[in-house]
Amino acid sequence: MSSVTYDQLRVLYRTLLVFATVGVVILAIGLVQFAYFERPGQASGIHARVVGVFKYDPATGKTSGPDRSEFQRNEQFAAVVDWNSVPGGVEVDARWYDTFGSIEGHIGPAPAADLVNQSVVAVAVPQGYHYVLPGRYTFVVERLQGGIPVEVLARRFEVVDRT
Amino acid sequence: MITATHPPAADPESRLRPRRYGIAAAIAAMVVVALIASSILNYVFLDTIPARASLYGLLAVALITLGTYVLVRAFNRDRATRRKHLIRAGVLIGLGVLLWLLVIDVFLFTQSAGPGVAAVCALACLPTTAFGLFVVRRMDRNHKEPWRLVLVAAAWGAIVATSLVVWGETIWEQSAQHALVPGPGLDTSLAFMAGILEELAKGTAVLLLFLIMRDEFDDVVDGIVYGAAIGLGFNFLESISYMTNIYSIFQAEGFGFAAAAIQWYGRQVLGLFFGHATYTAYIGAGVGIARQLPNARQKIFAIVAGFIIAIAGHFSWDAWANFFPVDNTLFGLVEIHLRTLVMNGPFTAGLIALLLFGIRYEGANLLDQLRKEAATGQGAILPEEVAILSSPWQRLRHRLQAFSRAGFPGYLRLSRLQTAQLDLAMERWHRERKEIDSPLEAELQLRQHVIDLRHWVAA
Numbered sequence: 020m021s022s023v024t025y026d027q028l029r030v031l032y033r034t035l036l037v038f039a040t041v042g043v044v045i046l047a048i049g050l051v052q053f054a055y056f057e058r059p060g061q062a063s064g065i066h067a068r069v070v071g072v073f074k075y076d077p078a079t080g081k082t083s084g085p086d087r088s089e090f091q092r093n094e095q096f097a098a099v100v101d102w103n104s105v106p107g108g109v110e111v112d113a114r115w116y117d118t119f120g121s122i123e124g125h126i127g128p129a130p131a132a133d134l135v136n137q138s139v140v141a142v143a144v145p146q147g148y149h150y151v152l153p154g155r156y157t158f159v160v161e162r163l164q165g166g167i168p169v170e171v172l173a174r175r176f177e178v179v180d181r182t
Numbered sequence: 183m184i185t186a187t188h189p190p191a192a193d194p195e196s197r198l199r200p201r202r203y204g205i206a207a208a209i210a211a212m213v214v215v216a217l218i219a220s221s222i223l224n225y226v227f228l229d230t231i232p233a234r235a236s237l238y239g240l241l242a243v244a245l246i247t248l249g250t251y252v253l254v255r256a257f258n259r260d261r262a263t264r265r266k267h268l269i270r271a272g273v274l275i276g277l278g279v280l281l282w283l284l285v286i287d288v289f290l291f292t293q294s295a296g297p298g299v300a301a302v303c304a305l306a307c308l309p310t311t312a313f314g315l316f317v318v319r320r321m322d323r324n325h326k327e328p329w330r331l332v333l334v335a336a337a338w339g340a341i342v343a344t345s346l347v348v349w350g351e352t353i354w355e356q357s358a359q360h361a362l363v364p365g366p367g368l369d370t371s372l373a374f375m376a377g378i379l380e381e382l383a384k385g386t387a388v389l390l391l392f393l394i395m396r397d398e399f400d401d402v403v404d405g406i407v408y409g410a411a412i413g414l415g416f417n418f419l420e421s422i423s424y425m426t427n428i429y430s431i432f433q434a435e436g437f438g439f440a441a442a443a444i445q446w447y448g449r450q451v452l453g454l455f456f457g458h459a460t461y462t463a464y465i466g467a468g469v470g471i472a473r474q475l476p477n478a479r480q481k482i483f484a485i486v487a488g489f490i491i492a493i494a495g496h497f498s499w500d501a502w503a504n505f506f507p508v509d510n511t512l513f514g515l516v517e518i519h520l521r522t523l524v525m526n527g528p529f530t531a532g533l534i535a536l537l538l539f540g541i542r543y544e545g546a547n548l549l550d551q552l553r554k555e556a557a558t559g560q561g562a563i564l565p566e567e568v569a570i571l572s573s574p575w576q577r578l579r580h581r582l583q584a585f586s587r588a589g590f591p592g593y594l595r596l597s598r599l600q601t602a603q604l605d606l607a608m609e610r611w612h613r614e615r616k617e618i619d620s621p622l623e624a625e626l627q628l629r630q631h632v633i634d635l636r637h638w639v640a641a
Contacts, residue, residue, distance in 0.1 A: 027539075027542075028471070028474055028543070030539065031402055031471050031536065031539060031540060032471055032475060032480060032484055034535070034536060035467065035468060035471055035484060035487045035491075036487055038487070038532050039486070039488075039490045041494070042487075042490040042494030042495070043490060043494070045494040045497065046490070046493065046494050046497060049370055049373065049374065049498075052366065052370050052501070053367055053370040053371060055367075056365060056370065057362055057363060057368075057370075057371070092434060114364070116364050120364070120368075120369065149434070150435070152432075153430070153431055153434075154431065157359065157364055159363075161363060168363045168364075168365060170363065171362075171363055171364075174360070176359075181430050
């Protein structure tokens with residue numbers, strides 16, 4: 020193999036290694052970001068009780084029917100949380116995430132004791148839309164620290180049919 | 183100065199090159215076992231639509247794999263039996279593609295948007311993906327890869343690589359959604375999932391293609407071409423999947439078509455070369471550079487480096503694209519383009535730099551081999567042809583002259599002669615570097631083939 024040929028190949032090889040080093044830095048930043056938002060050692064042992072997810076009437080603000088895990092697209096629904104199951108001083112919130120990960124309804128953040136009278140957390144129909152979007156919804160009750168959610172105290176998944 | 187050389191004998195049992203078909207078979211077996219086990223587990227425990235698709239898609243994957251093997255082996259056979267094997271390969275790959283489309287239609291799209299919408303989305307993505315493949319193949323200015331292999335690479339990306347990620351992503355996503363706090367932490371985890379699993383799946387296809395088509399996988403340029411083709415195939419199927427999904431979500435609000443069209447533009451126009459094609463081309467570049475490196479440690483580093491860049495590029499887009507501000511105004515349209523340019527542009531620019539350097543490196547070595555072959559006086563390459571063969575524009579000019587003299591048949595004949603001459607130069611280059619398995623007789627046959635073609639063109 021001529022030295023010129025090998026030198027050219029070496030340039031390609033080293034360029035690739037330099038790019039890979041940048042790649043390692045990017046992945047390391049990603050790990051730091053993950054660790055910042057998913058902090059280790061945050062398990063408090065607290066569990067929030069979700070009474071259920073029910074059909075919801077936005078006009079009256081009331082829920083009805085049985086606890087369900089699947090809804091039609093033209094139905095609205097809400098989770099009912101028993102805030103008394105969480106120690107009153109703990110800062111919490113409750114959120115609905117749609118299939119794209121967007122927040123579609125929330126309550127809090129506030130100390131759990133302040134939310135006792137707001138047990139119904141409804142999914143909102145996005146502005147300008149006729150119905151809730153179909154797909155998988157996630158409901159979480161979260162414990163916050165410094166304004167950042169650090170622990171999920173309760174979690175429910177719901178499916179909204181496409182038809 | 184032109185000096186005569188005699189090609190050294192082949193080095194088929196190099197210590198640096200273990201039996202590649204054995205490695206390919208082992209990787210393929212692992213892939214198939216992983217697919218079967220995970221698909222069955224998914225089907226039993228999750229019972230989701232994608233799980234059913236991956237289970238029933240196994241037969242399609244097996245057919246594509248077998249068809250690829252028969253296709254590649256067909257070109258090692260004599261002309262008398264080649265046609266028969268090509269037909270067999272075509273039937274197997276065709277059945278695999280049809281079966282996969284059927285599986286997708288029935289189990290993915292029929293239940294969301296319907297087969298009609300799926301067909302329209304597929305038709306919309308075909309011309310853009312074909313354009314992408316055309317451009318990617320044209321990038322190899324010195325020695326273009328055969329269409330059959332570029333298309334096989336794209337089919338692997340579309341069918342095999344997508345099948346591989348379905349089960350892995352289902353498990354990762356389900357576990358993360360049950361364990362992590364929704365928001366940036368979960369999003370970062372899912373970005374790692376997409377980067378790692380999708381690039382590993384596509385990279386496995388690159389590695390398998392390299393192992394079974396090593397004779398057509400010459401260097402970094404070929405690696406970039408095959409990697410990008412696999413990425414384009416993957417992007418094709420992913421685009422259809424996203425378009426049909428988004429259509430079905432927004433159909434009831436009256437703008438399903440517009441939502442699908444925006445997806446199409448983002449994935450098939452704006453992101454055609456910036457996304458999957460760029461990421462997987464890096465894996466191909468790593469494998470292509472490794473193919474020519476002299477020692478095993480460097481080979482491994484090069485392949486791993488290619489994977490790391492691909493995973494990092496994919497991860498950064500999935501994790502941080504949402505941080506780029508996009509206003510809900512008309513200027514948002516500009517910002518969407520800027521986002522792609524700013525976030526994926528540096529990766530694509532780096533790849534183009536590797537490609538340009540690789541083309542120059544390949545071109546210089548082909549020129550060297552063309553000169554050496556011309557100096558042997560055996561008649562396969564004449565001294566006055568060296569300057570023409572080493573320049574893509576000169577080659578095209580001469581083909582066009584042949585077209586004006588003898589029409590399209592004349593153009594095609596000269597094109598075949600030029601291709602065979604460049605094949606010979608490439609064969610000599612690999613033989614000189616002791617990185618070829620075929621015996622010297624293969625080179626002698628290739629030389630005779632060029633001489634026969636020359637007589638044919640002259641006639």
